[in-house]
Amino acid sequence: MRDPHTFIAPMLAVTVPHPFDDVQWRYEIKWDGYRCQIHWTDHLQIFSRKGESLLRQFPDLSDVAKVLDRPVILDGELIAWENGKPSFSALQRRHVGEHRVIVFDCLYAEGEWLLTKPLKTRLEYLNNVVSTQGKIVVADGVVEQGMALWKAAREHGLEGVMAKHLNSPYLPGKRVRTWQKFLVMNRQWAVVPIISEAEDGQWMWWVSGDNAGGHVMTKLLAPKNWNVDVSSLVREKRGTDIVWRLPCPIDVEVEYRELTAEGKMRHGRIRQWRTSN
Template sequence: MEVLPLLRPMLATSSKPYNSDGHLFEVKWDGYRCLSYLEGNTTVLYSRNGIDLTAKFPELARLHEKVNSAPAILDGEIVVFEEGKPSFAALQSRGRMKDLKTIGRTSLERPAVFVVFDVLYSGGENVMDLPLVNRKELLEEIVTGNEEIVISQFVKKDGLDFYSACVAQGLEGVMAKKLDSSYLPGRRSPYWQKFRHTREADLVICGYQQGSSGRGLGSLVLGGYRDGMLVYQGKVGTGFSEQEAGALLEGLRKLEVAEETLKVPREEKRRTIFVRPLLVCSVEYLTTTNEGFLRHPVYRGIRRDKTPEECPAVERQ
């Protein structure tokens, strides 16, 4: 029997939806990715970056009682549901809490659920080399589902119809996983692919932030018009190539202004270099945060055919 090692979860590549006899398809849960370590009388929850989340979600501290094959490592998502759907805003609110009394009270009012979709260790044995379809069967054998832990269900073959059904229900997307694939901890592999349901918006570039090194373009600060005023919509730091980032930065430096062109959150103000709000860019995004900011935006290009005044703010979704 092996000692349970500290691992990082397997990651997916992106893809357009498809059908496949060699894949299963399951919901892409909108939560915190988590590896749960179940040993003896303890449950420890680690984020994808190795952060211990156990104290943040005390309602999940007894998952070891619902699994009959400890020591075990399970892979899944911590999810908070509102009106029957995952709410990332509600989850983020939980994740920001530090006061133990507040955490305890909220764990009763808005309890989290561990949605489990894979098993890495069972009975102290490494099962990552088993084909995925066998690991799914093992999950059904070892997990007793209840209000704290549920097994993610899946379909085979019909990825397109399943994706359409998930989109219709307002879910984030779908995961496609190769039936005969092994589990590759810490690696991003095409064995797993994600179909993300995205939205589009055209927004005004109101400023920018430099990269983490203090050089180059880190992100664009975006705004949209509401009642004749620019309002903050978030920032986008992915989607542009190195060459395009250089060209954007060169153009934005010519538009720099001393005054704020829109009100940004306090933590963003110091890092933001404001520019005249003349350029419009197109972005894709998943949804909005509780504050109305874009979630997971991706830059898609400058819209030279649109004026800033034609860019309404995205409403909270």
């Protein structure tokens, strides 16, 4: 028998490349924040994805207890709201008062564990035990219209869409295909003027907005089919890093999730590249 006071490893989704429509699936906005789990028993606990207390980092979340009136365990996402949309950068700054918890699943309610029940049943419990108020927002969703929701997410600059099969049970700690996510990704051409060596001997490309490498937007592992002889390259020191300057910068197209306020690419990956002349 599980203890309602104890953290439950969250269920995870697989990433798929394309949105789809299906009458057996529910679609929700994927919020760009920190996964969290709310336990309201004889006291409030809010856990991170790894089971650490988020109340220590975000003490204003203690206000969540004001809108809960019965023992419950909720799965959700902690976000920070800035300029009309969620901001991961604002969340990292931990400004008091900007935080909301988007709750999208109910794991325990009315003295009963709900993990083996289908998602559609858990959602009924969710809407019975909590409502949107204070720092809690109950997630909206649509059935079947996954492509339309993904297009709306892209138009509004949101992270993407979660797709969940309505009959899926909750499998703690498992990454399963009955939960899927399709992300809104951005693409940008930039240059790689300097490189460094990673601990495992692979080359790191320093992706920059200029040939001098003055503003480094991200550092990515070089493609496996790329190599270089550094004996003829200019060696420099950047902070604590030893780097080499390339005689001809590499043009690179990077796919990334978000450009931060500091101009850094989050979750970037190389799509294609070519050597500049």
